[in-house]
Amino acid sequence: MALSTVRRQIIGCEECPRLRAYCARIAQDKRAAFRNDVYWGRPVPGFGDRRARLLVLGLAPAAHGANRTGRPFTGDRSGDFLMAAMHETGFANQALCRDKQDGLVLIDAYLSTVVRCAPPDNRPAPTEIANCHPLLQAETTALPRLKAIVALGKIAYDSYWRLLAERDITVRPRPRFHHGLVCRPPGAWPLVVSYHPSQQNTHTGRLTPTMLVDVLTTARTLLDEQRPHGARLGR
Ligand code: SF4
Structure with a gap:
């Protein structure tokens, strides 16, 4: 399936009534600071370079971030934190990620999330993660040059193993x-693997800018180690 088709599937998805209702309500109510914005309010597809070798996988859109702007990690503090690191490591042309018109271009990287609808309290239910997984699966399959993944947080980490299990790759333990x-x-x-750049982690110093830059630098090294048309990679 082409990436454009996957994107359309994501945007039109209604599998999780709780999340769809929450996103729609947030888009209606808005935060006072964004009262003049037209919220996206729909599932948020991935964003980035169609020929990316690196997938950066986060948890979910933020209610007033990606649910407002329609682009993952855009319009909130987590996005600012992540994009600063991606810019520093050459995966983004700029650190600014304010809205879809900000000129941001990802370079050799694609940004996505485990679930595509903002969950209340940033906590998707296991069934919602399961509902959304086929969309992640389809998205990774539609990225033909994918060579490495950065998982932001434990839920993204678990999704990575699930993607592999579906390709008959298991690691025990x-x-x-x-x-x-x-x-x-x-x-x-x-x-x-990185801790998620949530404010809970970045404000407490659990995840620092240097730590995230180090993770992306490691990812860059992994990409550089691989031959251009190397061995079978997860598919
Ligand atoms: S979270 Fe995923 S599966 Fe659930 S409604 Fe949103 S796009 Fe669909």
């Missing part, structure tokens, strides 16, 4: 989630 973990399962996309 699975490594314990921790920031900076690098996994190289045979025949699969290598993975680098």
